[in-house]
Amino acid sequence: MTNKRIRHSADGLELIVEITEAGEVKLLYFGVPEYAGQELDAKSYANRRLVEVQCTGEDTFIHHGLKHAGTMPGGRLVYRSHRTEESAGGSSLAIEQHDPVTGLTAVSHFQFYGGLPLARVRTELRNDGGRELPLEYVSTFAYGGAAGEGERLWDDKMRIHIAHNTWCGEVQWKENSLPDLGLFRAFHHSVNRLNVCSIGTWSSAEKLPIAVLENTETNTSLFWQIEHNGSWQWEVGDAEVHQLCVRLSGPTDAETQWFKRLQPGETFVSVPAAVGAVRGGLTEAANSLTAYLRTVRRRNEDNRKLPVIFNDFMHCLWGDPTTEKLKPVVDAAAEAGCEIFCIDAGWYEDSLGEWLPSTSRFEEGLGAMIGYIRSRGMVPGLWLELESVDKASPLVGKVPQEWFFSRRGRPVLDMGRYQLDFRHPDVVKHADETVDRLIRDFGIGYFKFDYNQNSGIGTDRGADSFGDGLLEHNRAYLRWVDRLFARHPELVVESCASGGMRMDYATLSRFSVQSVSDQMDYRLMGLIAAASPSVVPPEQAGIWSYPLAGSDDEAVIFNMVNVIPFRVFLGGQLPQVSGRGRELVREAIAFYKSIREELPGAVASWPLGLPTFASRYTCLLLETDNRYLLAVWRLDDERSRIDIPLSLPDAADYDKHDFSCAYPAADTDAVTDWDAVSGTLCVSLPQRDSARLIMLRKRPQQSSDAI
Incomplete structure (x- = not known):
């Protein structure tokens, strides 16, 4: 008997699973086609296990340190069967393994999508014993050949791109070698690892659940995003002999205090992830993930129509709305061309919880204020x-304590707030009744769902562990969101968590608009905005603009x-902005409306590299x-001109006059020069902290379907 192979090769992704004579299942290859083959010694081959599962009381069988390797009963799993299915949108592969000692059955699911070089993966465990x-760790994805292509060793050729994230400092990509981050070759393998995780109800509080592992020798990359709105973990570690392993998971015992007692007959499904491979680096990986999100995202009209939203919080009313303060802002928003007006915090009686309209803030009540917004032609939010x-x-005094997270018998408080537990049916009923009442009584068509606390490791009420309670709450919340949109399919809901503190694909696949950042400095907001398409598609990425009473023309233009x-x-102080400033706002919104129908298919690139807060010039190219739309930002840089390598196809067919300053249209000097041979555009910006939007219309024969 010889080893058997299961192969998937389509759409730029090749997967090879090998089944040994003893029934061991190995993920031999996961990458770009075509697999060239590798000579693996016995130890390297052993590290290609498809699934890692660790149970309390079980041994481990390799020298692993803190790495989730050599797990048991994961190491005893043997092949039982596999099945493939074809569908209109792609195909799927399910591989079933079984542990004869414990009776654990593990099914590895791979969902492939036509045209995309990736798979949505998850692990399903069933206790057939x-x-x-007692589960401590379950891998969503495990691959021991992450640096197999090429001749050089992994510490020399591999680079890792990690998306750092914080409040007001979202989407800050950092690129490092693995030795830079402490993972270096000490022998033919070490017990070290690069460990990245997020803990709690903010899934992207410190890092976004996305990364790219680049092989600079072969110009290929492995990439992933963990599709979860709670705790998650991934690690990159070395293994015998000079191999590199990637393991992805949701919550874990060691890192995030998750533990699950899987009873006989019960099933547990891991947090899903999308994993893929591309020729190229971060840009190609990000665009593949964008295409994936557009494929799996809830179908909705909002991501097609892209209405303009005014929100009265940022640099405006700061959560202190009254009729007197709101009316001039509503008028200014309508005159600017806004189509939705959202009253932010402060409209309710007392504090967060009951969501009853204030009886003192609005003349003739909240309903009259909502009516005024509608009378100005805008949807109220x-x-x-x-x-x-x-x-x-x-x-708090009207409901049982079971409504709230608790740990060790005491309620969890953060920033003076309790965390509602969406596993409780009455919490779900309360949320349903609140949203339905506001829609019914006031005709609300837009909600901003904010979330300004991180409730930490979870709750142990009715759970096997803190992390178990958190995971089931996270999933219950998503089920509630799904039912909400099933009841109200036309409702537009913005997801916000102090800006981008919950910017994961489980969230983005449901909500049509995502608040990217709470950044209050428009210059830093520009840097965050420019980087945001690496994580959030442009048609979903909600970016703040807030012209102020004292803003000069260039500050208004930069904002827009x-x-x-x-x-x-x-947002901002629109009623107090100068007349010329308000004209610039109207011009920007009018231009936006003329091109917004194209944004849901836009493909992003960064000719000057992805920006960080250290950038002095940056740009974003959307095709x-x-x-082509080229946004260019000049920050604290003395240079008035910048050369931008665009690498356009058929660059020689264009001349300088084909490029124009789309906004502000009056600037006829922004495009300084065009080198058709090198594909380099020279752009001039008039002062520090200025910005321009350049446009190039494609030749008719160049138009093609974008991602």
Whole structure:
């Protein structure tokens, strides 16, 4: 008997699973086609296990340190069967293994999508034995050949791209060698690893659940995003002999205090992830993930129409709305061309919890204020923070403590707020009734769902562990969101968590608009905005613009360039902005409306590299079916001109006059020169902290379907 292979090779991704004579299942290859073959020694081959599962009380069988390697009963799993299915949108592969000692059955699921070089993966565990199985770790994806292509050793050729994230500092990519981050060759393998995880209800509080592992020798990359709105973990570690392993998971015992007692007959499904491979680096990986998200995202009209949103919080009313303050802002928003007006925090009575309209802030009540917004031709919206209840809220004394997260018998408090537990049916009922009442009573068509706390490791009420309670709450919340949109399919809901603190694909696949950042400095907002398409598609990325009373023309233009390539979140002191400033706002929104229908197909690239807060010049290039849009930002840089390598196809067919300053249209000096041979555009910006939007219309024969 010889080893058998299961192969998938399509759409730029090749997967090879090998089944040994003894029934061991190995993920032999996961990468770009075509697999050239490798001579693996016995130890290297052993590290290609498809699944890692660790149960309490089980041994491990290799020298591993803190790495999730050599797990048991994962190491005893043997092949039982596999099945493939074809569908209109792609295909799927499921590989079933079984542990004869414990009765654990593990099924590895791979969902492939036509045209995309990736797979959505998850691991399903079923206890087919007669005893409880105490789970500590379950891999969603495990691959021991991450540096197999090429001749050089992994410490020399591999680079890791990690998306750092924090409040007001989102989407800050850093590229490092693995030795730079402490993972270096000490022998033919070490016990070290690069460990990245997120803990709690903010899934992207420190890092985004996305990374790219680049092989600089072969110009290929392995990439992944973990599709979860709670705790997650991934690690890159070396293995015998000079191999590199990648393991992805949701919550774990060692890192995030997750532990699950899997009873006989019970099933547990891991957190899903999308994993893929491309020729190229971060840009190619990000565009593949964008195409994936556009494929799996909930179908909705909002991501096609992209209405312009005004929100009265940022540099405007700061959560203190009244009729007197709101009316001039509503008028200014309508005159600027806004189509949705959201009243942010402060519209409710007392504090977070009951969500009853204030009886003192609005003349003739909230309904009259909502009516005024509608009379100005805009859809009314309200801010909600449904997952939180202020400790001073009357609701706290009216409901049982089982509504809230607790640990060791005591309620969890963060920033003076309790965390509602969406596993409780009455919490779900309360959330349903709140949203339905506001829609019914006031005709609300837009909600901003905010979430300004991280409730940490979870809750142990009715759970096997803190992490178990958190995971089931996370999943219950997503089920509630799915039912909400099933009831109200036309409702537009913005997802916000102090900006981008919950910017994961489980969230992005459901909500049509995502608040990217709470950054209050428009210059830094420009840097965040420019980087955002690496994580959030432009048609979902809500970016703030906030012209102030004292803003000069260049500050207004910079603010508006920040938002034109994305979803417009207009705020600021619009009624007090100068007449010329308001004209610039109207011009920007009018231009946005003329091109917004193309944004849902736009493909992003960064000719000057992905920006960070250290960038002094940056740009973003969006390619649509009909045009190229180039946003250019100059920050604290003395140079008035910048050469931008565009690498356009058929660059020689264009001349300087084909490029124009789309915004502001009056600037006829922004395009200084065009070198058709090198494909380099020279752009001039008039002063520090200025920005321009350049446009190039494609030749008719160049129009093609974008991703």
